[in-house]
Amino acid sequence: MTDAPLLELRGVTRRYGGLVAVNELSMRVRRNTVHGLIGPNGAGKSTAFDLISGLQRVSGGQILLEGRDITNQPVEARVRAGICRTFQTPRLFEKMTALEVVMTGRHVHGRTGMLASMFSIGGKLRDERDIMETALALLDRVGLSGEAHYRVANLSYGKRRLVEIARALATEPSLLLLDEVASGLNPVETAAVADLIRGLASENLTIVLVEHDMPFVMGLCEDITVLNFGSKIAHGPPAAISSSPQVLEAYLGRPNESGVSRRDRRRALASTGA
Amino acid sequence: MTTRSAVARRNNALPAPPDFRGWAGSHRDWLAFLAVMAVAWSVPLLAGGFYLYIGTVVAIYAIAALGLQIMVGLAGQLSLGHAAFFGVGAYTTILLEKNASFGFLPAALAGALVAGFFGLLMAQLIRLSGVYFKIATFGFGIIVYQAIANTTWLTGGHVGIRGIPNIVIWGIEFSSRRDLFILEMIALTIVYVLLLRLCRGRIGRAFLAIGQNEDAARSVGIPTNAYRMAVITLGCAIAGLAGSFLPHLMRFVSPESFSWHESLIMLIMITIGGLGSFSGAIIGAAVLIIVPELLRDLAEYKMFAYGMLLVLCMMLMPAGISGGLLNIGHRVAGRRIAGRRNADKDARS
Amino acid sequence: MQFTIQLISGLAVGCIYALVAVGFSMIYRALGLVNFAQGDIMMLGAFVGYSLFVIWPGMPFLLVLLLAAAITAVAGALIERIAFHGAVKRGADQIYLVLLTLGIGMVLSNGARLIWGANPVVYPTPLTHEVYHFLGYPLPAVYLYIGFTMIALLLGLQWFFSRTWMGLAVRAAADDRETAATMGINSGLAAAVSFAIASATGALAGVLYAPITFASFDMGVVGVKAFAAAIIGTLGSVPGAVIGGLIIGVGETFGAQLISNAYMDSIAFAIMILILLVYPTGLMPKGRRL
Numbered sequence: 001m002t003d004a005p006l007l008e009l010r011g012v013t014r015r016y017g018g019l020v021a022v023n024e025l026s027m028r029v030r031r032n033t034v035h036g037l038i039g040p041n042g043a044g045k046s047t048a049f050d051l052i053s054g055l056q057r058v059s060g061g062q063i064l065l066e067g068r069d070i071t072n073q074p075v076e077a078r079v080r081a082g083i084c085r086t087f088q089t090p091r092l093f094e095k096m097t098a099l100e101v102v103m104t105g106r107h108v109h110g111r112t113g114m115l116a117s118m119f120s121i122g123g124k125l126r127d128e129r130d131i132m133e134t135a136l137a138l139l140d141r142v143g144l145s146g147e148a149h150y151r152v153a154n155l156s157y158g159k160r161r162l163v164e165i166a167r168a169l170a171t172e173p174s175l176l177l178l179d180e181v182a183s184g185l186n187p188v189e190t191a192a193v194a195d196l197i198r199g200l201a202s203e204n205l206t207i208v209l210v211e212h213d214m215p216f217v218m219g220l221c222e223d224i225t226v227l228n229f230g231s232k233i234a235h236g237p238p239a240a241i242s243s244s245p246q247v248l249e250a251y252l253g254r255p256n257e258s259g260v261s262r263r264d265r266r267r268a269l270a271s272t273g274a
Numbered sequence: 275m276t277t278r279s280a281v282a283r284r285n286n287a288l289p290a291p292p293d294f295r296g297w298a299g300s301h302r303d304w305l306a307f308l309a310v311m312a313v314a315w316s317v318p319l320l321a322g323g324f325y326l327y328i329g330t331v332v333a334i335y336a337i338a339a340l341g342l343q344i345m346v347g348l349a350g351q352l353s354l355g356h357a358a359f360f361g362v363g364a365y366t367t368i369l370l371e372k373n374a375s376f377g378f379l380p381a382a383l384a385g386a387l388v389a390g391f392f393g394l395l396m397a398q399l400i401r402l403s404g405v406y407f408k409i410a411t412f413g414f415g416i417i418v419y420q421a422i423a424n425t426t427w428l429t430g431g432h433v434g435i436r437g438i439p440n441i442v443i444w445g446i447e448f449s450s451r452r453d454l455f456i457l458e459m460i461a462l463t464i465v466y467v468l469l470l471r472l473c474r475g476r477i478g479r480a481f482l483a484i485g486q487n488e489d490a491a492r493s494v495g496i497p498t499n500a501y502r503m504a505v506i507t508l509g510c511a512i513a514g515l516a517g518s519f520l521p522h523l524m525r526f527v528s529p530e531s532f533s534w535h536e537s538l539i540m541l542i543m544i545t546i547g548g549l550g551s552f553s554g555a556i557i558g559a560a561v562l563i564i565v566p567e568l569l570r571d572l573a574e575y576k577m578f579a580y581g582m583l584l585v586l587c588m589m590l591m592p593a594g595i596s597g598g599l600l601n602i603g604h605r606v607a608g609r610r611i612a613g614r615r616n617a618d619k620d621a622r623s
Numbered sequence: 624m625q626f627t628i629q630l631i632s633g634l635a636v637g638c639i640y641a642l643v644a645v646g647f648s649m650i651y652r653a654l655g656l657v658n659f660a661q662g663d664i665m666m667l668g669a670f671v672g673y674s675l676f677v678i679w680p681g682m683p684f685l686l687v688l689l690l691a692a693a694i695t696a697v698a699g700a701l702i703e704r705i706a707f708h709g710a711v712k713r714g715a716d717q718i719y720l721v722l723l724t725l726g727i728g729m730v731l732s733n734g735a736r737l738i739w740g741a742n743p744v745v746y747p748t749p750l751t752h753e754v755y756h757f758l759g760y761p762l763p764a765v766y767l768y769i770g771f772t773m774i775a776l777l778l779g780l781q782w783f784f785s786r787t788w789m790g791l792a793v794r795a796a797a798d799d800r801e802t803a804a805t806m807g808i809n810s811g812l813a814a815a816v817s818f819a820i821a822s823a824t825g826a827l828a829g830v831l832y833a834p835i836t837f838a839s840f841d842m843g844v845v846g847v848k849a850f851a852a853a854i855i856g857t858l859g860s861v862p863g864a865v866i867g868g869l870i871i872g873v874g875e876t877f878g879a880q881l882i883s884n885a886y887m888d889s890i891a892f893a894i895m896i897l898i899l900l901v902y903p904t905g906l907m908p909k910g911r912r913l
């Protein structure tokens with residue numbers, strides 16, 4: 001088991017004209033960990049995800065996956081390399097059933113091309129059966145085995161989230177990026193997702209979470225990177241982060257201005273919503 | 275690996291819950307295929323005479339409509355110039371047959387390839403977003419149409435080309451109406467089967483994904499640009515193939531059959547039949563060809579009626595005819611498993 | 624001399640395209656809708672003008688222009704209410720909306736054919752052959768009306784969108800429907816007004832074009848080239864639509880000289896595709912407002 005990071009960002013920057021959304025971000029995500037990426041609104045967390053997953057191009061810096069430079073690779077190539085990401089609002093294929101949506105996630109691992117689809121019989125059927133079985137198993141994994149044949153448009157928000165996670169898992173990623181996976185979920189659903197993530201992390205998967213829900217993050221992550229105004233302001237285990245003055249300042253402002261005691265501020269940070 | 279362990283876990287778990295849609299549900303597409311093909315084959319053959327002619331026309335346009343359907347209904351790439359590729363196929367085939375003594379099969383194949391090539395050319399415009407792409411396809415259609423209509427030395431211009439040779443394949447001549455109908459239906463059946471197979475698989479799913487949410491498709495690794503180009507090329511090639519038959523039926527070819535109006539009619543075909551449905555494309559083609567024949571006397575009102583039909587369909591029945599039939603089918607099937615988890619039925623597709 | 628005559632003629636036609644394109648862009652801005660019936664609305668306006676002339680011979684051209692615009696505006700608002708409102712509201716697929724507008728266009732053009740007949744009609748007004756002479760160049764009187772209308776329209780729209788409550792409401796509803804609703808802006812009304820204005824500009828185009836040639840039920844094809852104009856000028860931008868219209872008008876006139884008259888329609892779209900290859904979203908810079 002090597003200590004080399006699975007994902008490394010070196011001085012990654014994203015500029016829009018004069019606005020700097022991500023500023024010289026350097027971070028390392030260790031294998032088989034759950035890594036949190038937090039920060040106040042507008043800190044650049046989702047942009048960072050876009051850059052890692054390939055949805056946006058970096059203006060500067062490097063991104064390395066398992067030591068390989070993937071900075072200029074398109075989204076498709078990164079998925080094949082093992083990065084997959086979910087979105088803040090689940091982006092699903094509305095007219096498909098949950099099963100079909102998860103099956104699309106198997107695309108990069110399918111073997112049947114256009115001609116084979118049309119002309120081959122045995123090989124294609126085998127491929128299809130494999131895809132369907134894997135998809136069903138994944139829906140099971142996230143707890144949606146009963147909803148496999150439901151149209152995703154008719155599923156509740158929480159379940160749509162789970163379908164998206166299952167679809168991401170179908171690509172067999174080594175790195176899973178979860179964008180505000182707990183947002184919009186009730187406490188029961190949130191706990192279920194937390195359990196799911198813990199389970200996934202124990203199975204050889206590296207996970208990066210962008211999140212606002214503090215107890216969720218503190219409870220799950222081994223490593224946390226904090227962003228503010230596009231720059232990294234802190235990095236470390238949960239205990240260090242929750243007592244870091246820079247982090248407190250980023251979320252709550254300078255102590256002298258608000259006139260609130262340090263202990264109260266820590267408490268405020270630890271409670272839900274930041 | 276997560277997925278392998280998940281599969282293992284599942285195999286050791288309780289037996290799978292029953293598939294509510296049943297056998298009929300998951301094989302819906304093939305049932306529709308059988309139903310539509312049965313009617314399409316039998317009615318003209320039994321009724322003979324004029325009906326054979328109409329049946330052949332329907333079959334030709336049905337093939338073109340299928341090509342448009344995979345582009346528009348499945349992959350969401352709206353092309354407003356489809357008839358142009360229909361025309362490219364027709365002219366390529368005829369010119370090769372007449373001027374270069376090609377046999378029908380190679381000429382038709384060439385027609386499909388050339389149309390596909392032009393489709394690939396048009397597909398280069400996909401880097402234009404949404405609306406811009408649609409209007410670019412429209413413009414492309416007009417340019418191709420005018421090119422066909424104005425290169426008089428090659429295509430005879432608006433006068434068209436007459437003296438179409440009979441279809442000869444491997445020594446067998448297809449000259450009677452019946453022969454043409456059978457040949458055409460064989461082509462339609464083959465195309466329909468191949469497309470159905472294509473779409474009930476990985477690639478077809480990818481097309482559907484692109485059509486429903488392109489960003490999401492990209493995010494699971496589907497190479498959207500390549501696939502969009504592929505589906506457009508394929509759809510146009512199919513139109514070209516369909517076009518190669520038309521002159522042999524009509525005994526002449528002229529640009530009028532490939533104008534922008536014709537593109538619009540093809541769009542109406544796949545829409546009232548039901549966007550995304552292959553059987554719907556064929557039903558739509560049948561409706562738009564048969565109904566005007568029946569209402570010959572009211573030819574004046576034909577285009578007006580088409581327009582009203584399209585508008586009403588879009589406003590009231592966006593799922594088209596096949597969608598309507600599907601709803602009926604669900605209601606019938608629903609009654610059979612009524613009482614068993616009724617609440618689920620409402621949530622089901 | 625020939626060059627200048629061509630140029631003026633190209634500009635005049637370009638203004639016609641611009642008028643239709645402006646309406647097209649407005650509807651796209653306000654409803655997110657690609658209105659393929661825009662050309663047929665122009666045709667409708669042309670015929671309404673014709674009917675006005677028939678009913679009241681000798682009516683001053685300016686009055687016909689304004690009345691036709693007003694009547695067509697009402698028709699446009701009705702069409703929006705009946706056909707588009709529901710579909711846009713429930714967020715129907717782009718493809719459905721496109722087909723819906725195509726269908727409406729067909730209904731309009733074929734309905735016109737049934738009402739006014741299949742033969743092109745000439746406006747019964749001396750304006751069709753009135754020609755002034757300016758610095759030795761012949762200048763059809765209609766061209767003056769065209770130029771005047773363009774300027775008045777542009778100024779009017781500018782004033783409308785930045786100075787009137789309704790104009791601001793339309794812009795707000797176009798940018799963010801829901802938020803606008805919370806501010807008390809009735810998005811349905813804004814949509815209807817946008818459509819009405821767009822229909823009015825289309826009608827102006829029709830009434831101004833008819834004296835140059837004639838009015839016929841398939842005039843809508845002329846409007847189709849206006850789409851290329853709106854695209855060239857970036858969809859949604861009024862100044863862009865004008866620039867696009869002029870480019871197409873002039874380009875077409877000279878192109879027809881150089882290549883062949885038969886390819887006139889192709890030239891408009893060829894220009895459009897060429898420009899799009901370099902500027903994928905049209906000539907106007909991104910984010911450019913009204």
